[in-house]
Structure formats: C-alpha cells, structure tokens
Amino acid sequence: MEEPCAPGTHEAALPVHLVVRVPEGLVRLGTGSVARAATELRPGETEHVLTSCTLRLRSPLRKADLDRVRPLLPRPDLPSLEWLAHVNDDRATALEQFVTGWYPAVPEAPEPPSMRPPALDLPEELRQFHRLARQRPRAMGVQNRILAASARLTDPLGEMLVLGEENQGGFYWSVPWTLEGAEADPVVWFREYDEPPIAEQEPLSGFLLQFSLYEAAMGADFLALPRRLTARQADRITAGLLPVPLRPFWPGAPTRFYVAPGLVLHISDEGDDDGDGEGDGARFSAWAGALHRSALAPLADAPVEWTRFDG
Structure with a gap:
C-alpha cells in the first residue's frame, strides 16, 4: 500500500507500508522504499510483470518480527571444522x-x-x-x-x-x-x-x-558487514567463533580469521583512528561470509551496527 502522492512528489519517493502474512495473521514491518526492482515481458503478455523487488526499510526491524516472518531454518549440511x-x-x-x-x-x-x-x-x-x-x-x-x-x-x-x-x-x-x-x-x-x-x-x-x-568470505552468498569497529567491538564480534591459528595475513592491513561451521570472518587492523571526529577509536574493518544464512547465527547478537546482515 502506498500513500497518496502529494503535488510535485515523484511516486518512487513515497514510502511503502510493508506487511507480511503469517499463519497467525499479519505482521507490520513499518515503511520502506524501493531500492531496486526488475520486470519482465513474458510471451503472450502486453504488460511487464514484476519479477523481483528489493525494499530498504526506513526504520529498524525488531529481531522478533524478523524471526516470525522469516524463520531461521538451519541447513543440515554445513561443512565441519x-x-x-x-x-x-x-x-x-x-x-x-x-x-x-x-x-x-x-x-x-x-x-x-x-x-x-x-x-x-x-x-x-x-x-x-x-x-x-x-x-x-x-x-x-x-x-x-x-x-x-x-x-x-x-x-x-x-x-x-x-x-x-x-x-x-x-x-x-x-x-x-x-x-x-x-x-x-x-x-x-x-x-x-x-x-x-x-x-x-x-x-x-x-x-x-x-x-x-x-576469498571464501568475499565470495559468499550470505554476508554480514559491520561498520568500522573499535578494538572492544572486534573482540565481542569474534567471541562466539574459533580463531584460525595463523599469523596475520596481508601487510597492508594485518588480517586475522575466525570461523564457525559454514562461516568465515576476517578482521583487518587498519591502523589508528582516521580522525573523522567520532573519537571512538574505530580502526578495524570486518567482513563475514557464510554458505547459508543460518551460519551467521553466532553474529546475530553482536553489539555492532550492521550495514548488511543476511542472517
């Protein structure tokens, strides 16, 4: 459902109210906007049909609501460690x-x-x-x-x-x-x-x-990407994972690896705070890749701000 279009407002800029039907009824997820959409003209049709649509939420989604509308079903065949x-x-x-x-x-x-x-x-x-x-x-x-x-x-x-x-x-x-x-x-x-x-x-x-x-993390289908981390946040995001006992990789930004079944997380030390005025000492970048979204579960409760989280 879209709100009425005010004079001079482009239709694509209007918020979309998001509602998902579950067996117990309807769950309202708030409002969002269309980030990307694709259509297709099928044989015998005269109008394009919407085939995919990515919506960006305008307000945070509670984890309890996410679990209701998209239950986290484990994948049984994640590789072992x-x-x-x-x-x-x-x-x-x-x-x-x-x-x-x-x-x-x-x-x-x-x-x-x-x-x-x-x-x-x-x-x-x-x-x-x-x-x-x-x-x-x-x-x-x-x-x-x-x-x-x-x-x-x-x-x-x-x-x-x-x-x-x-x-x-x-x-x-x-x-x-x-x-x-x-x-x-x-x-x-x-x-x-x-x-x-x-x-x-x-x-x-x-x-x-x-x-x-x-490369496994970089090319994975399911990602978890936090904003730049402080040393304390880097410690907390790896708390539920196992460290790979190797010395740091890549001299440009020394990088360490942490794993769980079907999950690889790498954290890179990028040096001193970049002086952006935040004053929080953020100096670490992190990237997690997984073979299935259930493999990202060990990161779900990490006290960090995610720019993308597919779990």
Missing part, C-alpha cells in the same frame, strides 16, 4: 579439507597439453592448490586471484614467480624462483608495484590457506 585441527601440523590436509568442504565440485575441464607447464616449475604447495581448483575453480579467487599454472609470470627482474594478484592489478604476491623451480614452502612476498616488497608472515602453505579463507 575438522580442517582447523590440522592448521599447524598438516597444512596440505587443512587446505584440502577446507576447500573441498566449502566449494562443491564441478566437472573438470581438460587442459590442453600445450597449456600444461612442467610440474617441477612450481612449489608443491602451489601445485596442490591448482589440483584442488581444477574441480573447484572459485577457489582461485573472486576478489583477488591466484594465477593459473599455465600463466607462470615472473616479476620484472625475472627472479620471482608471481603466484597471485589483486583484482585491479594494484599489488601482487610472488615467491623466489629459478629455472630449477622454487624451494619447498617458500616465503611469499607482497608487493605494490611502486613500493618495496614485504614478506607475508606465513610461508606459502599458510598463505594459501589464508588466501582461501579470505
């Missing part, structure tokens, strides 16, 4: 269990022989990652990416093997490399193109696990 026990004793197993648990397998596309590089050119840790990604290509990254084995790029001096890059090309990761190949579990170097390289705190085995966790 068995991989977490292997992080510090068998990272190859940890990586395999995480990647195969998070991403469903797809048919493997055969690689033309001409595109297949010699196996000894790459460290074993990277070859394992490529093997996993053949049936789970999204593991290669959705925000940033690990380069395909067929790329085999080197840095401008030809001394480093470039293994991954930022989505806009602003930085890349590399490992020491010679014609004989790379050493076992080498140091990973982060480099912005106009800055000196900085060593990642974890070697390649830990880096690939961190990269996988980061």
Whole structure:
C-alpha cells in the first residue's frame, strides 16, 4: 500500500507500508522504499510483470518480527571444522579439507597439453592448490586471484614467480624462483608495484590457506558487514567463533580469521583512528561470509551496527 502522492512528489519517493502474512495473521514491518526492482515481458503478455523487488526499510526491524516472518531454518549440511585441527601440523590436509568442504565440485575441464607447464616449475604447495581448483575453480579467487599454472609470470627482474594478484592489478604476491623451480614452502612476498616488497608472515602453505579463507568470505552468498569497529567491538564480534591459528595475513592491513561451521570472518587492523571526529577509536574493518544464512547465527547478537546482515 502506498500513500497518496502529494503535488510535485515523484511516486518512487513515497514510502511503502510493508506487511507480511503469517499463519497467525499479519505482521507490520513499518515503511520502506524501493531500492531496486526488475520486470519482465513474458510471451503472450502486453504488460511487464514484476519479477523481483528489493525494499530498504526506513526504520529498524525488531529481531522478533524478523524471526516470525522469516524463520531461521538451519541447513543440515554445513561443512565441519575438522580442517582447523590440522592448521599447524598438516597444512596440505587443512587446505584440502577446507576447500573441498566449502566449494562443491564441478566437472573438470581438460587442459590442453600445450597449456600444461612442467610440474617441477612450481612449489608443491602451489601445485596442490591448482589440483584442488581444477574441480573447484572459485577457489582461485573472486576478489583477488591466484594465477593459473599455465600463466607462470615472473616479476620484472625475472627472479620471482608471481603466484597471485589483486583484482585491479594494484599489488601482487610472488615467491623466489629459478629455472630449477622454487624451494619447498617458500616465503611469499607482497608487493605494490611502486613500493618495496614485504614478506607475508606465513610461508606459502599458510598463505594459501589464508588466501582461501579470505576469498571464501568475499565470495559468499550470505554476508554480514559491520561498520568500522573499535578494538572492544572486534573482540565481542569474534567471541562466539574459533580463531584460525595463523599469523596475520596481508601487510597492508594485518588480517586475522575466525570461523564457525559454514562461516568465515576476517578482521583487518587498519591502523589508528582516521580522525573523522567520532573519537571512538574505530580502526578495524570486518567482513563475514557464510554458505547459508543460518551460519551467521553466532553474529546475530553482536553489539555492532550492521550495514548488511543476511542472517
């Protein structure tokens, strides 16, 4: 139901009263506005039909009302955290269990022989990652990416093997490399193109696990995105999760990972307060991604302000 249109008011700017029917009756959710809508002209029809509509609420929605109109039904097949026990004793197993648990397998596309590089050119840790990604290509990254084995790029001096890059090309990761190949579990170097390289705190085995966790969260269908956090808020948002026992990822903003079944949260330390006048010491950014909205339940009661919460 829409309010009458006042003179000079565009119809799209009017509030929409939101009501949901449940078995017990009607639940009023307040007012909102149309953020995005799509229509479709179906065969044999003369008018477009509304196919989807995203509404933005104008007032906070009580959790009790949300639970009534959209009950939180658990998904029974969330992946386990068995991989977490292997992080510090068998990272190859940890990586395999995480990647195969998070991403469903797809048919493997055969690689033309001409595109297949010699196996000894790459460290074993990277070859394992490529093997996993053949049936789970999204593991290669959705925000940033690990380069395909067929790329085999080197840095401008030809001394480093470039293994991954930022989505806009602003930085890349590399490992020491010679014609004989790379050493076992080498140091990973982060480099912005106009800055000196900085060593990642974890070697390649830990880096690939961190990269996988980061990309899993970034590419997830269900997200929880808070505003910038203070140190106290960062502690409270992770209280119900398990920390991944690795040193911080990414020198640009040291990032730690926290997990629950079907959920990955990463928190990045962005340094001192940005001086925006708020005076609250906010310096941490956070991003949580989940395979199902029920997996976000451990974050539902966190005392933070969300810009998006799909749980």
